[in-house]
Amino acid sequence: MAQPATTSPKPVARTEVKDAIDHLRSSAQELHKAISDAAAKRSGATKADIAALTEKAKTVAQSAKASIKAEHGKVAKQLTDAVSHLEATQANLSQSAKATGTAFDTAVKKVLAEARASVQKISEAVAEKRSAAAGNTK
Amino acid sequence: MRNFVAIVFDDSRKAYEGLHALWQLDDGADITVHGTGVIHRDQLGHIQVDTKDTHPALGTALGVGIGALLGALAGPAGAAVGAAGGAGIGAATGGAVGLMTDLDRADTREEAADETGFVLGAGQSAVIADVSEDWTTPIDRAMQKLGGKIYRRARSDIRDDSWFSPEYPYGYYLYPYEYIPPTYPL
Numbered sequence: 001m002a003q004p005a006t007t008s009p010k011p012v013a014r015t016e017v018k019d020a021i022d023h024l025r026s027s028a029q030e031l032h033k034a035i036s037d038a039a040a041k042r043s044g045a046t047k048a049d050i051a052a053l054t055e056k057a058k059t060v061a062q063s064a065k066a067s068i069k070a071e072h073g074k075v076a077k078q079l080t081d082a083v084s085h086l087e088a089t090q091a092n093l094s095q096s097a098k099a100t101g102t103a104f105d106t107a108v109k110k111v112l113a114e115a116r117a118s119v120q121k122i123s124e125a126v127a128e129k130r131s132a133a134a135g136n137t138k
Numbered sequence: 139m140r141n142f143v144a145i146v147f148d149d150s151r152k153a154y155e156g157l158h159a160l161w162q163l164d165d166g167a168d169i170t171v172h173g174t175g176v177i178h179r180d181q182l183g184h185i186q187v188d189t190k191d192t193h194p195a196l197g198t199a200l201g202v203g204i205g206a207l208l209g210a211l212a213g214p215a216g217a218a219v220g221a222a223g224g225a226g227i228g229a230a231t232g233g234a235v236g237l238m239t240d241l242d243r244a245d246t247r248e249e250a251a252d253e254t255g256f257v258l259g260a261g262q263s264a265v266i267a268d269v270s271e272d273w274t275t276p277i278d279r280a281m282q283k284l285g286g287k288i289y290r291r292a293r294s295d296i297r298d299d300s301w302f303s304p305e306y307p308y309g310y311y312l313y314p315y316e317y318i319p320p321t322y323p324l
Contacts (some may be wrong), residue, residue: 018167029315040191119314120172127140127170127270134272 020067021075021126027060028082028119031089035115039108047097054093057115061086064122071125075132078125085118140293142309143277144211144256145265145286150178152284153263154322159280160267161316168276172268173312175204179258188319203311207266210296211256211289256289268293268309 034056038049061083068079089111096107145160147153153176164171176188187204258264265286271277274290281288293309 032314036190113310116310116314120310123170123172123314124270127172130167130170131270131272 019129020063020070021079021122021129024060024063024067024079025119025122025126027063028086028115028122031056031060032112032115032119035089035112039112050093050097053111054090054097057086057090057093060118061090064118075125075128078121078128082118082121082125085114085121089114089118139272140268140270141290142207142211142293142296143265143267143269144208144258144289145267145277145281146256146258146289147263147265147284147286149261150176150263151322152286153178153265154318156265156281156284156286157316157318159284160265160269160277163276163280169272170270172270173309173314174265174267174316175312176263176265177204177208177258178263179260181260183260185258188317190313190317190319204266207296207309207311208256211266211291266312268312 031053035053038053041049064079064083064086068076068083071079092107092111092114096104096111099107145153145156147156157174157176160169160171160174163169177185178188179185185208256264269277278288
């Protein structure tokens with residue numbers, strides 16, 4: 001059951017500098033937003049829309065792969081998971097380009113679910129890094 | 139710590155100010171916001187989830203998911219009714235039935251707040267969020283400044299609910315970025 005808020009102890013100051021993962025998250029958020037907007041068009045989403053989204057997903061996946069090399073532990077694992085979801089996003093976008101009717105609807109749902117999952121994993125990596133940064137300055 | 143947070147405001151405009159403040163806290167790295175959504179309860183008791191104009195199937199999923207999350211915030215009994223009700227109702231009023239069941243009691247019974255935790259009264263709005271926070275003060279200060287009442291439930295507690303899906307957990311139904319409908323310019 002949810003409870004009214006209580007005060008928790010104050011942690012020490014943390015770095016406020018945005019790093020590559022913050023920017024990666026912004027890109028993944030934009031990808032999700034673009035897919036969601038394209039889905040609103042339903043069958044009006046054109047092959048050009050889908051091709052552009054596929055390219056965007058590929059670019060974000062490449063950025064995520066590059067970020068993994070600079071990370072360790074949980075953060076690296078979360079980014080690896082994000083790459084898997086971004087690759088699944090690309091694959092399902094390809095499926096949606098070929099599909100019509102119910103199959104198109106199903107493919108679009110899968111695309112959006114995978115894109116959402118990728119943002120979540122990157123967001124969790126961001127949280128992990130921020131928490132670690134706060135702990136490191138103690 | 140990973141928490142689901144519900145912040146109740148007296149009107150929708152304040153709720154969107156609260157939503158904006160939440161993402162500002164994320165921008166300043168005070169917290170990390172994984173997803174957010176805004177809901178309203180009208181004078182007739184119906185609850186609506188603010189969604190983008192999107193594919194109907196996606197809208198329904200959003201309603202069901204947020205409905206289940208609301209139920210989880212309201213406690214185990216609310217979760218069961220919330221998820222079942224949401225599936226039948228769809229996006230517009232998604233899942234709020236379970237919550238309404240408890241809320242209706244909350245209107246007439248003083249102790250209902252203790253039983254259900256999160257309470258959304260008629261005419262009120264709420265921001266629902268999935269956040270990581272090392273301490274609760276940033277959200278508490280920002281939201282109390284706007285007149286919001288804050289409720290939290292640890293994600294680890296909700297994971298124990300039978301409606302929690304490890305493949306597509308509650309939080310995935312929330313917007314992973316700040317979405318403010320054009321009708322609520324800040």
